[in-house]
Amino acid sequence: MSMELTLKIWRQAGPTAKGELVTYEVKDISPDMSFLEMLDVLNEQLIAQGTEPIAFDSDCREGICGMCGLMISGEAHGPERTTTCQLHMRSFRSGETITIEPWRANAFPVIRDLVVDRSAFDRIIQSGGYISVNTGAAPEAHSVPVPKEKADRAFDSAKCIGCGACVAACPNASGMLFLGAKVTHLGELPQGQPERGGRVVKMLETHDLEGFGGCTNIGECAAACPKEIPLDVISTLNADLRQAARGAL
């Protein structure tokens, strides 16, 4: 059983060039292919025709590095709740038209075609998304027990892969789910307490400076998150922020 599809793909030659949707047809697509393998097939076809292939990011192709990310017919990472690389063609019907665009957000400018610049996320982490401990300065691991519930919530928040789907899905292009995930991950752990108040304030400042929008609790971010980071990390972030403002953290 093979599929035929019509693809409308965003092509943009460079950061300042004007982009447009270009239509391509693909045939002989297996339902077992991943979405990106379908694009590989298209690219081989384009190269054979002498047309430059479509630029898109991907690396691990197993859903963990966070490098891939496409708006697929208006949904971040497409119709399933997973990363673009783990989306398979069995989620589509033969004959369908699929629109493929890059993440759209002021904080993520387009570099070429479907490739965007997400370095704003790195700068958010640089402003406080860590625990300050130099190599060699660590105490014995078992000297501080961590209650399992706290360790588990820290882990669930730390699953964020930094793909940016939350920002792309948000009508405000807010990065609050990304931010909340990091604040919760480090804030749940005893090791993260000393810097807890400063961390949330500094990271939020950077978030706003980078041009991400504000959060109005729409929840599209959590619905699009391939790692199922829950919306309540934003509540945790807000709670930390209030406490920090009162000087209680």
Next chain:
Amino acid sequence: MWTQHKFDNALVNPANRRKLDVIIVGTGLAGASAAATMGEAGYNVKSFFYQDSARRAHSIAAQGGINAAKNYNDDGDSTYRLFYDTVKGGDYRSRETNVYRLSEVSANIIDQCVAQGVPFAREYGGLLDNRSFGGVQVARTFYAAGQTGQQLLIGAYQAMERQVAKGTVTEYSRHEMLEVVLVDGVARGIIARDMVTGEIETHLADVVVLASGGYGNVFFLSTNAMGCNVTAAWRAHRKGAYFGNPCYTQIHPTCIPVSGDHQSKLTLMSESLRNDGRIWVPKRAEDCDKDPREIPEEDRDYYLERIYPAFGNLVPRDIASRQAKNMCDEGRGVGPLVDEVDADGNKRQMRRGVYLDFAAAIERLGEAAVKEKYGNLFDMYARITGEDPYKVPMRIYPAVHYTMGGLWVDYDLQTSIPGLYAVGEANFSDHGANRLGASSLMQCLADGYFVLPNTIRSYLAKGPFEKIDEDHPAVVEAKASVTERIEKFLSINGERSVDSFHRELGNIMWEYCGMERTDEGLRKAIGLIRDLKQEFWTNVRVLGEADTLNQSLEKAGRVADFLELGELMCIDALHRRESCGGHFRAESQTEDGEALRHDDEFAYVAAWEFGGDGAPVLHKEDLNYKFIELKQRSYK
């Protein structure tokens, strides 16, 4: 020895450190941890990586865990036992001193990561949980669900980003190192391409560290990320760095089988699944296309439990992989028939899969407990195959996963080029001919956090070295060679895409330099690769320009280097007329089909020197075992 060696290494005065420039290529566990630690010490670090963010390096995909000799379970573990297990697991082809050091620092890694906020799995009492892994009989593996690599890498990445904020580390994202700059035989910098603008940049420094990962992608299909490549290491090799044991490749037993010829990569299912899953094939070939749930117990062959009663499903990776291949070669594989070409070039159809069955574990522990332990892996399997592993046994087959070979380094992790170091998977050092599960994360973080920052001191204490500028003839020559090569790729304008060459190279490597190697096959492969290389340089089609983001151009450079590496791997595999670990020569096996070493002839590291247009030159580093007695490995 390590304690004494650290003491003997010269110190660098803190005021001098900021005058010393350190280039680190790659931000996986080894590169990121080294960058963070060197930055904390006050050196001026420049970090290069091809991804858009340092957090994405492929260490992130490691699933199962990280070993450390903490002995938290009081089950007889110790530094010495971890050392012993690692040397034995590597089939006595690793350097004893390096491995002992690795075991010594392993416990510090866990302390460091916990302090950084890495959320390891914990018991209800709040203490860290452990599990066991292949090739050992103690539980010493620390883990964070099936995402241990991700959590460790995020820890190292955050430590590194903290240094970026402090100004000690400068990041160069979407940059690919394309050449190493040598001045009077000493590494003094790199030539890198800005992958967004296409600009060819010169970066000079006092020392260069390669943390650029392994070269499993020479097989095209592997569990590596799409971008993993050998270019940084290979460029260094061409400039004089010896390449150690290039043929030692780890084929991982528990991967999701190939589904068709569109396949772009293979996905690993953590080896930790072998703790609770049971591996089997039907006893009779005619049962192979039946629904596995309808095959009764007595018609199933739990072959690992049968052949290796002591270790059962937890035998080391090389053994588990080869036995899976044997079962399928016998015609008892499961899953769809796939087209393949046999060693004589004939087309045939084979089933390439064995069952990994959780029915017994689900019955014993309950579905919820299995879900808690392996949920993300089961989800991933379901996503890729469209089958529900809670109901139907998974199908698995071996795939290329890790390369034990790499740049030859001394005890200080310095390559044969002064001033050029290699850490993590990029070096050859600690795993011998086979790596044990959960040991790569350990080695990468040992190298980056604790070993390199201590050994590199004795080199840097001699600096800062004489300043060189960008119009030094050696720099100009290196930069010109990079530009020339790029122009060449873009001007060939042939008929075939880069990927088509890569795929063909991968087929050759898998067939002749994969799980089983023969004299005849390897000689054939060398000829095929040479022909393919020649065709590549006359018939590849790379469209687009040099001065923009151009992914075909990036791939062309990588595949050109893989073609040269592939030949060297076959040459190394051909010369090593013994079987050891992941290197199985059909001519050298015991009566019951196990790897047969020849310690009298081959107890050495094969360090190859680049031979230019001629043959590569072999240098032997003898392996002298002072503490561990060389034995035939047995897991029965």
